[in-house]
Amino acid sequence: MKTCLWCLNTENKVTFLKKAHTIPKSLGGQNFNKNVCDECNEYFGNKQDKNYSIEEALKEAFxxxxxxMLLSSKPKKQVGKFKSRFFDITEKKGKYKFEFKTSFRFNSEFQKSLCRSFKRGLYKLYFEELNRQKGIGFETEFDLIRKFARYDENDLPIFYFQRSVxxxxxxxxxxxxxxxxxxRxxxxxxxxxxxxxxxxxxxxGFPKKEFNLENFENYHTKSTEIKKGFFVGITKIEKFTNIDITxxxxNK
Structure with a gap:
């Protein structure tokens, strides 16, 4: 009997009729997770009480x-034009710059909310692929992820690593x-x-279960050591400009 990865309800209580993309279809994703019920699948794709969905926040950034990337290569198949609801992208001498469109540029609460939805979407992508590829995720130790990504409870940090080259x-x-x-x-x-x-x-980088300060310091020390020569810093994501999206x- 199927169990939903998110709500943990079984198929005698919920349905599993629709295909649940682990990576949004609007991002080019082609993989599905059969353990996501229709209600939870729709939750991530619906706008809820916002003007955008969690999947849209993820799609807008990536x-x-x-x-x-596609500007630097020759796609082997036709890829649709990218239109952003929230960002303006400009190019000057090969350097790209993105910023919020005028209607959102001075709305700090909107920017904060969109960034939170992006983080929840990244957890959604990770968790569904983890389950699809490795068959794990139903254990209670992953409730931390379920509460944040699916039920919008608490706040989990996500760290971004800046490349050196x-x-x-x-x-x-x-x-x-x-x-x-x-x-990989x-x-x-x-x-x-x-x-x-x-x-x-x-x-x-992000937590996948409950942790304390000592756990984080050990992780940070070992992660930083292994990245020497590849990355120059780590930033806790609090706004989109913390990520080198373009x-x-x-260009360096």
Whole structure:
């Protein structure tokens, strides 16, 4: 009997009729998770009480990265034009700059809310792919993720690692159809409490279970050590400008 990864209800209480994309279809995602019920699947795609959905917040950010990557390559299939509801992208002498559109630029509460939805969307992407690829996630130790991503409870930190060089290794067609690979690079470090992933060239770290200060300090020390020569810093994501979404590092 199927159990939903998010609400933990079984198929005698909820339905599993629709395909649940782990990576939004609007981002080029093609993988599905069969353990996401229709109600939870719709939750991430619906606007709820906001003017945007969690999946849209995720798509808005990463489609900017996709556009940057595709400009540097020749896509093997037609990819639709990228239009952003929230951001303006400008280019000058090969350098790209993004900023909020005028109607959102001075609305700090909106920017904060959108960033939170982006973080919840990143957890959603990670958790559903973790379950799809490794078959885990139903355990109570993952309730921390469920509460934040699905039920908007508490606040979980996500850290972004700034690259020191603009060489980004991605697979053929990865920008067209993004995929999340676990343990794909040697500079990714994970332990009992924290996980690191690389998605579309961006490296993120975040807690996957309850942790204390000592747990974080141990993780931070070991992660920083293994990244020497590849990354120059770590930033706690509090706004979109904490992320090099346009990959300006590639111009250095």
């Amino acid at each position: 489609n900017i990265t996709r556009k940057r 603009g060489i980004i290794m991605i697979l053929d067609k990865e920008a067209e159809t993004p995929t999340l690979f676990f343990e 690079m040697k500079y990714l470090y994970s332990d009992e409490y924290f996980e690191e992933i690389e998605f579309l060239g961006h490296v993120f 990959f300006n590092i590639m």
